[in-house]
Amino acid sequence: MPATGIEPAWLEARERGSPILVRLIVWITRRLGRAPARALLPVVVAYFVVFSVKPRRASREYLARVLDRPPTLADVYRHYHAFASTLVDRVYFLSGRYEHFDVRLHGTEAVEHAMAGGSGCVLIGAHLGSFEVLRAAALSGPRWKVAMLMDNANARKMTRIFAALNPELADDIINVGAPDSLIRAKQRLEEGALLGVLADRLRRGDEAIGCSFLGGTTWLPAGPFTLAAVLGAPVVLGFGLYRGGRRYDVHFELFRERISLPRAERGAAVAALARAYATRLEHYTRLAPYNWFNFFDAWAAPDEGARG
Amino acid sequence: MAAQKPLEAEISALMVEVLNLEVPAGDIDPEAPLYGEGLGLDSIDMLEISLAIAKRYGVELRADDDASRQVFASLRNLARHVEHTRAR
Numbered sequence: 411m412p413a414t415g416i417e418p419a420w421l422e423a424r425e426r427g428s429p430i431l432v433r434l435i436v437w438i439t440r441r442l443g444r445a446p447a448r449a450l451l452p453v454v455v456a457y458f459v460v461f462s463v464k465p466r467r468a469s470r471e472y473l474a475r476v477l478d479r480p481p482t483l484a485d486v487y488r489h490y491h492a493f494a495s496t497l498v499d500r501v502y503f504l505s506g507r508y509e510h511f512d513v514r515l516h517g518t519e520a521v522e523h524a525m526a527g528g529s530g531c532v533l534i535g536a537h538l539g540s541f542e543v544l545r546a547a548a549l550s551g552p553r554w555k556v557a558m559l560m561d562n563a564n565a566r567k568m569t570r571i572f573a574a575l576n577p578e579l580a581d582d583i584i585n586v587g588a589p590d591s592l593i594r595a596k597q598r599l600e601e602g603a604l605l606g607v608l609a610d611r612l613r614r615g616d617e618a619i620g621c622s623f624l625g626g627t628t629w630l631p632a633g634p635f636t637l638a639a640v641l642g643a644p645v646v647l648g649f650g651l652y653r654g655g656r657r658y659d660v661h662f663e664l665f666r667e668r669i670s671l672p673r674a675e676r677g678a679a680v681a682a683l684a685r686a687y688a689t690r691l692e693h694y695t696r697l698a699p700y701n702w703f704n705f706f707d708a709w710a711a712p713d714e715g716a717r718g
Numbered sequence: 719m720a721a722q723k724p725l726e727a728e729i730s731a732l733m734v735e736v737l738n739l740e741v742p743a744g745d746i747d748p749e750a751p752l753y754g755e756g757l758g759l760d761s762i763d764m765l766e767i768s769l770a771i772a773k774r775y776g777v778e779l780r781a782d783d784d785a786s787r788q789v790f791a792s793l794r795n796l797a798r799h800v801e802h803t804r805a806r
Contacts, residue, residue, distance in 0.1 A: 589753035589790040590781035592765040597781065615760075636762055640769070673738060 431458050435494055439501040440575075444510065447498045455490045459483070465705035472708065475624040476699040485700075492700040496540040496652050503546040504575040510656065513547050517662035521554065521604070524644035524664055530555075530599040531644040534634055534665065536610035536691055539701040543650035543658045548604060557582050557598040559591075559607040559637075592637065599643055606648075609634040609687055610704065618712045619681045621688035624695065626709040628688065635683040639669045639676055647690055651698040661694065719747040726797040729771070733793075736770040737763050748794040756792075764790055771796075777803045 434454060439447040459466060469489050473481035502510055524531045533556065535541050541558075548554040560583055573579065584595050599605050609630060612618055617632040638645045645665040650658055665687070671679050695702055722730060722744065731743040737759070750756040753764060768779040777800050780786050789799040 586761055588787065589759075589761060589764045590779075590787055592761045593768050593779060594781035596765060596768075633762065637765075640762055640765055673736070 431462070431494065432497055435497045436501055439498045444498055444502060448495070451491060451494050451498070455487060455494050458494075459487050459490050462705075468705050468707050472624075472702055472704075473699070475626065476695060476702070489700045489702075492652055492654075493703050493705075495654075496542075496701075496703070499652075499658075500540060500542045501575060503540070503542040504579065506546075506576070508546045508550050511543070511658060512656045513543060513658045513660060515547055515551055515660050515662075518552055520664040521646050521648075521662050522552070524646050524667070525554075525602070527644075528602065529643065530601070530603045530605060531646055532599070532634075532638045532641060533604040533606045533646050533648050534609050534638070534687060535606060535648050535650075536608055536694075537703045538610070538649050538691065538694060539651040539698060539703075540658065541606065541608065541648075541650060543652075544648050544660050545606070547650070547658075547660045555582070555598075555601070555603040556606050557584055557595065557603045559584050559586055559595060559605065592640075595637075596641060599641060604646075604648075605641075605643075607634045607637070609684070610691060610708075612712060619684040621685045623688045623692055623708070627711075628708050629710075629712050630684045630688060632680050632684065635669075635680045635687070636676065638666070638683070639671050639680060642668060642670045644668055647687070649694045651694065651701050653698070659698075663690070665690070719745075720749050720794075722746070722748050722793075723797065725801055726793050729797050729800065730793055732770055732774060733767055736766055746793055748797070749792050751792060752796070753790060767796075771800060775800050775804055 431454070435447065435451075438450055438454070442450075466486060469486050470481050473485050473489060477485065499511065502508070521531065521533075535544065545556045545558070548556050584591055584598070586592070595605055612629055612631050613633075618629040619632050620627045621630050622628075644667055646662055647665045648660070648662045650660045653659055666683070669679075669683070726748045727743065730746040730748075733739065733746070734741065734743045739757075741757070746757060752759050752767075753761070759767075772778050779789060779799070789795050
């Protein structure tokens with residue numbers, strides 16, 4: 411049973427800044443194209459650096475941890491700019507204009523190996539860099555299908571903003587809110603798809619696992635790891651890091667060959683998996699420190715009752 | 719609460735066993751919603767039930783359309799679906 415009563419920081423914070431920023435940048439990119447949108451980014455980003463108070467505070471707190479020094483305003487600007495850049499590019503990835511970019515794939519053999527049995531695997535990612543480049547790269551290079559599990563109102567909002575760009579994508583998005591959603595996910599997996607799930611944000615009612623991350627304790631959801639255990643499928647990690655300009659580095663790595671656990675032993679094993687994931691997440695976050703796109707306090711404790 | 723039919727009793731026992739539920743199998747109302755407010759199961763629980771049913775009865779539960787979604791509405795619907803599919 412999931413713990414209840416959790417109000418994760420990112421759900422609580424009505425992140426005024428980000429959705430408006432997202433909307434504005436998508437609008438500019440669609441109207442004017444990538445080059446003019448990028449030319450306008452300094453103005454748009456500077457505006458949001460100045461006026462979005464809560465996300466800016468979260469950005470500073472995060473940057474202080476990852477850079478190991480007090481961040482300057484230039485660091486915060488760079489952080490926002492990286493986020494805004496990936497939003498511009500996301501418009502392109504979603505409309506299939508992938509060839510405009512310099513995307514380098516790393517570790518695809520790990521996924522090939524994991525999928526050697528013929529069925530798909532669980533692909534765990536994060537709000538680090540662009541998950542969209544990862545999806546585009548998987549499709550255009552090795553021709554892997556990616557079905558995405560989405561599990562919150564924010565994701566639905568984002569999906570609505572981007573749905574107009576690529577209606578076919580709706581098929582590849584599985585909303586976790588229905589009784590049969592994970593049965594649908596299992597079907598996609600059996601068809602050979604990568605089942606993408608982002609594991610760095612808690613959602614309402616999720617069981618929270620305390621994990622050491624960038625010198626503090628962050629609370630990650632048990633759900634993605636429990637799901638991987640129930641599905642008994644191979645698990646890979648994937649991160650699409652933005653490197654500036656047109657350049658992305660997409661990293662895949664094998665996480666677990668197969669997770670198969672009796673229910674009684676699952677709790678402890680799932681917690682260990684979440685912690686192992688947090689370690690890898692920290693590794694990739696340090697590789698690309700301005701790619702962390704969680705503009706809320708990721709180290710805020712969930713309610714006492716929810717600690718597991 | 720409506721009374722459980724034999725197959726419903728069997729499936730509710732299976733559910734209690736697979737999900738480690740704290741309610742006695744006989745107390746599960748066959749007409750109450752399984753998911754969310756009713757019995758309080760989440761989508762991972764539903765997936766586990768579908769795997770257990772496939773194993774025990776050889777009936778694969780699909781999630782294709784609204785009709786298939788009805789199957790997961792209650793223990794009664796679930797048992798009815800298993801019964802019909804097995805009989806085919």
